[in-house]
Amino acid sequence: MQYAFLIYETPEAFAHRTTGAGDAYIGAWRAYYQACVKAGIYVGGDPLHLPETGTTVRQTDGKRTVQDGPYANTKEQLAGFIIMELPSLDEALEWAGRCPATAAGAVEVRPLAPEAKERIVSEHPE
Amino acid sequence: MSTPDAHRAIESVARRSYGRLVAFLSSRTRDVASAEDALGDALIAALSAWPRDGIPNNPEAWLLTAARRHLIDRSRHERVRDQATLTLEAMAEGSYAVTTADVIPDERLKLLFVCAHPAIDPEIHTPLMLQTVLGLDATQIGRTFLVSPAAMSQRLVRAKTKIRHSGIEWDVPEKDDLAPRLEAVMHAIYAAYGSGWEGAAGTDPEARGLADEGLWLARVLREQVPDEPEVRGLLALILHCEARRSARRSADGEFIPLSEQNSALWDGAMIAEAERELAVAAQAGRLGRFQIEGAIQSVYAERARTGTIDWHAIAVFYTQLVQLSPALGALTGRAAAVAEVEGPEVGLSLLDRMDAIAIDGYQPYWAVRAHLLQKLNRAEAVHAFERAIALSEDEAVRRFLLERRG
Numbered sequence: 001m002q003y004a005f006l007i008y009e010t011p012e013a014f015a016h017r018t019t020g021a022g023d024a025y026i027g028a029w030r031a032y033y034q035a036c037v038k039a040g041i042y043v044g045g046d047p048l049h050l051p052e053t054g055t056t057v058r059q060t061d062g063k064r065t066v067q068d069g070p071y072a073n074t075k076e077q078l079a080g081f082i083i084m085e086l087p088s089l090d091e092a093l094e095w096a097g098r099c100p101a102t103a104a105g106a107v108e109v110r111p112l113a114p115e116a117k118e119r120i121v122s123e124h125p126e
Numbered sequence: 127m128s129t130p131d132a133h134r135a136i137e138s139v140a141r142r143s144y145g146r147l148v149a150f151l152s153s154r155t156r157d158v159a160s161a162e163d164a165l166g167d168a169l170i171a172a173l174s175a176w177p178r179d180g181i182p183n184n185p186e187a188w189l190l191t192a193a194r195r196h197l198i199d200r201s202r203h204e205r206v207r208d209q210a211t212l213t214l215e216a217m218a219e220g221s222y223a224v225t226t227a228d229v230i231p232d233e234r235l236k237l238l239f240v241c242a243h244p245a246i247d248p249e250i251h252t253p254l255m256l257q258t259v260l261g262l263d264a265t266q267i268g269r270t271f272l273v274s275p276a277a278m279s280q281r282l283v284r285a286k287t288k289i290r291h292s293g294i295e296w297d298v299p300e301k302d303d304l305a306p307r308l309e310a311v312m313h314a315i316y317a318a319y320g321s322g323w324e325g326a327a328g329t330d331p332e333a334r335g336l337a338d339e340g341l342w343l344a345r346v347l348r349e350q351v352p353d354e355p356e357v358r359g360l361l362a363l364i365l366h367c368e369a370r371r372s373a374r375r376s377a378d379g380e381f382i383p384l385s386e387q388n389s390a391l392w393d394g395a396m397i398a399e400a401e402r403e404l405a406v407a408a409q410a411g412r413l414g415r416f417q418i419e420g421a422i423q424s425v426y427a428e429r430a431r432t433g434t435i436d437w438h439a440i441a442v443f444y445t446q447l448v449q450l451s452p453a454l455g456a457l458t459g460r461a462a463a464v465a466e467v468e469g470p471e472v473g474l475s476l477l478d479r480m481d482a483i484a485i486d487g488y489q490p491y492w493a494v495r496a497h498l499l500q501k502l503n504r505a506e507a508v509h510a511f512e513r514a515i516a517l518s519e520d521e522a523v524r525r526f527l528l529e530r531r532g
Contacts, residue, residue: 001293088295089245090303111292 002043002085003092006108007101009079014050028100036084041095045082076105083112132176139185140169141335144261147186149233151193153296158237158258159286160197168192186230234259235311235346236296241285242310243294250285255314257282260339298350308351312360312416315343319364341368348403355407359417362400362407366423369396381526389430397427418447422459437466454480454488462494470498489517493527500530507531 016025036042056067079101086092089109096107144165151161168189182188241254253271256262264279271278288294299307319340344361351357373391376382404424407417422443429435444460457480465473477495485491496510511531518524 003293087293089243089293090295090299092293093245113291 002083002112004110004112005082005084005096007080008076009101009105010075013104025100032100041084041086043083043085047080051077129177135181136169136172136176143186145234145259146230146232147190148258149237150230153233157290164193164196167196235350236298238311239298239307240289240294240296242307246285246288250281251310252314252317254282254285256318260318260336315340316360340364355410355412356414356416358403358407359414359420362403362420363416363423365396365400366427369393379522381522384426385435392430415450418443437463441467454484458490458494465498470501474498489514492517
């Protein structure tokens with residue numbers, strides 16, 4: 001099964017991105033990434049820019065509205081995602097527990113829904 | 127085959143096999159809700175087929191085949207061929223030739239551990255187990271957990287959706303993951319036995335089935351997890367209660383309190399088995415709630431040999447239990463036992479210290495209170511009896527209390 005690890009970080013954790021070489025948090029992430037690749041479970045993923053860079057689009061009365069944000073006033077913000085290939089939720093939770101973000105932030109584990117994708121990409125809908 | 131006979135046969139196989147069939151069907155697909163629906167359809171199909179064709183040689187296998195057919199039909203109607211459909215088709219193609227065999231693999235314990243997974247809302251663990259493995263409906267469960275049936279069924283549906291899609295391992299967990307889930311599983315097994323036990327002395331066959339199921343699951347758990355003393359404690363507790371089943375009512379259905387039961391009617395073999403379990407559990411040196419409750423029952427059982435009840439020992443065990451978890455039952459039990467040792471006033475003062483809101487709807491509290499007040503010849507006894515009578519669900523218990531009230 002494939003799982004999305006949704007990474008939530010505190011502003012302090014975000015701040016580590018601009019520190020110099022030798023940052024312990026970034027070092028932990030590097031080790032985690034390498035462990036995932038080595039275990040053959042890493043499918044893909046990326047960090048996201050700061051929440052302030054997000055823009056939301058909606059259609060209201062047939063008109064496109066664009067909104068800055070949103071950034072909820074919560075301590076933890078969505079900071080990135082990783083797609084992992086793992087046999088069960090139990091193993092996914094174990095790998096999520098090793099993620100450096102869990103020390104100060106959180107990781108939400110969600111199974112991907114390939115059957116929903118299938119409906120979208122199939123060429124001959126019934 | 128007459129229709130009433132067939133209906134009785136269907137009822138009995140449904141009672142005996144519901145959890146086993148749901149667990150087996152969903153072990154392949156992870157889809158508990160569909161397994162329940164399909165089994166429901168199969169039972170409805172049996173209602174018309176069995177009176178016509180006779181009761182099949184292997185009723186369980188018949189229901190399983192019918193339920194699987196319903197599952198496959200249903201998922202073929204859905205446009206999306208997900209993993210579940212593929213699995214079901216694999217089953218239909220004979221890779222699981224179970225219907226021809228006599229034995230359907232028992233997946234109930236695994237399903238219990240799936241329901242108790244930490245990824246599922248802890249509040250819903252026990253209700254989920256009671257529904258999927260024991261077949262209680264949302265209304266019955268809602269009553270037990272003081273939640274509206276609608277809210278309960280919504281939460282149950284959400285939990286089943288999570289089980290279906292999240293890929294929880296379908297197995298009894300390994301060492302480190304076992305302990306936190308064991309607690310919930312033991313709790314559900316005891317709740318199942320308890321809700322069956324209440325009605326089991328009467329004539330309610332559905333309740334009888336639940337109590338049997340509870341005892342059976344306690345035994346299976348004990349086989350699978352023999353090193354955990356609380357698991358043995360739970361089995362011992364259930365065995366002690368079960369041993370007294372035939373002594374709990376008189377021939378004409380009157381309620382008989384434990385201290386007045388004819389101990390010759392108790393099942394000696396079950397009591398001996400319970401004692402063995404408690405003895406092995408004690409060697410681990412890790413006392414817990416179920417071992418203490420088992421020990422309390424064991425003191426009551428001693429009366430068969432000694433002719434007396436050692437209330438002092440019972441009071442000590444209840445005090446330990448209260449220290450471990452001050453639940454309503456433990457607090458009430460302690461007050462009753464202390465009253466026997468130190469007098470009704472002392473017992474009463476312990477009752478007075480209990481939480482006024484919590485005791486409001488708790489029948490045993492009012493029954494013990496009525497008993498102690500009556501011993502002291504206090505007029506408020508009548509009021510306490512009335513509360514206890516109003517809160518009794520069992521007709522025989524109501525009659526008993528009415529008579530004691532005088």
